[in-house]
Amino acid sequence: MKPAEAYILKQSEPYRSIIMQLQMLIEVSMPGCELLYKWQMPFFYVENRPICYINQTKDYVDLVFWNAARFTEFTEFLVTDKRKRMKSLRYSTLDEVDDVIVIEMLKQAYRFREFKFLT
Numbered sequence: 001m002k003p004a005e006a007y008i009l010k011q012s013e014p015y016r017s018i019i020m021q022l023q024m025l026i027e028v029s030m031p032g033c034e035l036l037y038k039w040q041m042p043f044f045y046v047e048n049r050p051i052c053y054i055n056q057t058k059d060y061v062d063l064v065f066w067n068a069a070r071f072t073e074f075t076e077f078l079v080t081d082k083r084k085r086m087k088s089l090r091y092s093t094l095d096e097v098d099d100v101i102v103i104e105m106l107k108q109a110y111r112f113r114e115f116k117f118l119t
Contacts, residue, residue: 003037067112
């Protein structure tokens with residue numbers, strides 16, 4: 001088993017279900033994405049470029065987007081939490097996951113994958 005998959009499966013509920021739902025949305029929305037294990041978290045790459053990563057912390061799951069500073073749609077759902085460049089969607093329950101919003105964020109992440117961070 002790959003380390004990223006082991007990370008996902010070792011999470012307690014409801015976080016494991018949230019992460020698995022997000023993983024499915026990412027893999028369906030971005031054919032060719034690669035699931036890697038970096039900095040002890042599951043990272044998704046496309047064409048050797050980071051798109052997003054998933055982190056379970058405290059009492060929520062963070063879906064963090066690499067180039068979210070460039071996003072223009074659904075930005076009101078993004079959390080910065082003192083981060084300068086990356087922004088995330090946060091979920092405490094599986095019911096909170098809105099597939100339409102996640103997919104739109106993934107489309108934006110894909111569109112801006114070749115750009116460097118905005119400062």
